Amino acid sequence: MIIHEVTEKNFEEERKKGEAVVQKKFDAWDKLGKVNISIDEFKAKAAYLMRDPTIWAYATLKDKQNKQLESYYFQDKIMNDRHRFIHCTAANQIGKTWGAGIIKGAHHALHVNNASVMLISRSEGQAKGILDEIKWMFKRAKIDYTPFEDEITNRLEYHIKSPDGIGTSAIRVFPPTLAILSFPATLVIKDETGFWESKTCTMNPIAYYQQCVEPRTNATKNWKHPFLTMGQIVSITNPNGQDGLAWWLRNNPEFHNYTYNWLANPNNTLEEYKAKEKSLPAIRFASVYAATYLLASGGFIDLTQYERFKSYNCPLVIKPGYTMFLGGDFASEEPKSKGTDWTVLYGIIPIKNIDFPQNPRLRVVYRKEFAPKTK
Structure with missing residues (x-):
């Protein structure tokens, strides 16, 4: 099911509508800081607002330029979708992994008792890179997250104390291998699913998802939580032709589908977009900029x-x-x-x-x- 798309034809309108939505959220947090209320009342209202990962990030985190972290409108939509299955197709370097992966994963781990966040990327190196970004995000945050850290932290695993102060929440990262079978997951984030390969997965990527990934959530999907979806699976990727796991997820009616081309990011211009359209092969432009699943010319002919x-x-x-x-x-x-x-x-x-x-x-x-x- 297509939930939201930003294309060359509608990007200006969608930017305007989306930015108005997230600005209201930022204004709500800023307004709370100016209201004359007791500390206890402030904490209660702040906790309620920070149920939203967009507001939580704005209130507590900084971006890589050390500025207050303002999520883009398309990140806000994906992070706040409570449907169990989500698939996002997006252009390169517009913030899909940062929003749907890093912010959403960290927010989930901090707000769920004994959370198990599983981040799967196309290679071990990329998986480690995502966890490194989460750790750096906490280090440069506006508040000190050190008291939330638990005993275990390494390149593949990061433990955080649960909200109840008793349990431990874990963020674990993997390449697409059978190693994930050792763990359940309250949230699965699949990164670059269009580029998972059988030589890494040890099986066909679609079969790997069906047999290994989704079953990690078959028990946790029944957990109860006041505002987050348990057992949720989120896929984020560039398209890679009409083939493979990403294309299969795109056509799976169980999934909420989102599509964001390069123009979804308000920092990008139509002039740059058109220049790349003229200079790049169609299949490359479709994957990197247009975020469309193009049937590649050439290759094997069946x-x-x-x-x-x-x-x-x-x-x-x-x-x-x-x-x-x-x-x-x-x-x-x-x-x-x-x-x-x-x-x-x-x-x-x-x-x-x-x-x-x-x-x-x-x-x-x-x-x-x-x-x-x-x-």
Whole structure:
């Protein structure tokens, strides 16, 4: 289900509406500091306002320039969505991991007794980097978070004292491996899901999600909390073509879907966006800036695509004057499949792409199949 999208067509309107929403939240906190009330009443009202991660971050944290942390409107929307399953597709470097990952994860750990926050990124190095950012965020905060720290802290794990003062909440980071099976999770944040690879996951990323990730929350989803969703799963990523885990989540009706292109960030301009659209290949622009799942040209051609090509009434004729490129989908050498797997040879020619001249289209002009065991 599409909940919110910011595109080239609507970014100005969405920026204006969204910024008005978060400004009201900032104003509510600023107003509280000016009201003449008792300390106990102030603490009660402050605690209530800080149920919202956007207000909590504004009230207690600083950004990397040591200024009061003001979340963007699109971060606010994702962080405050209480649906159990959320998938956010966004452009590069607009703040998706900072908001939906770092702020939301830290806020959850501080407000849930015995919380288990699981952050999974595409590699161990990136996972460690996210936890490092959380630690640095606490160190430069407007208030001293040292009393909240518990005994364990390392590059992969960070423990915080629970709100009840008895238990311990943990933030743990992982690459997409079977190591997550050792822990339950009250919140799972999946970073760069469009780029998880089977060689890291040890299984297909979709199967890994179904068998390993979601079941980490099957018990904790039944926990009760006054204002946070237990067992919530949040995915954040750049798109990576119409394939893989991110594309599967995008089309999963259980998930609330959000899409934010590069123009969602109010610091970016349409002129820069258009310049990149002209200079980059379409597939690269779609992933880095437009935040769209583009069907990549080229690569392997399967039978479904071939049948679609045939429906365009383009005969398989090798015309003179063209440079033809050959590509093979070769039969497997695996003992179980080499007796049934066919080899297919394709011939393609480049043709002009009117929309993106720097990225020509490919036309199939030759196709030949070779039966299993053909030498």
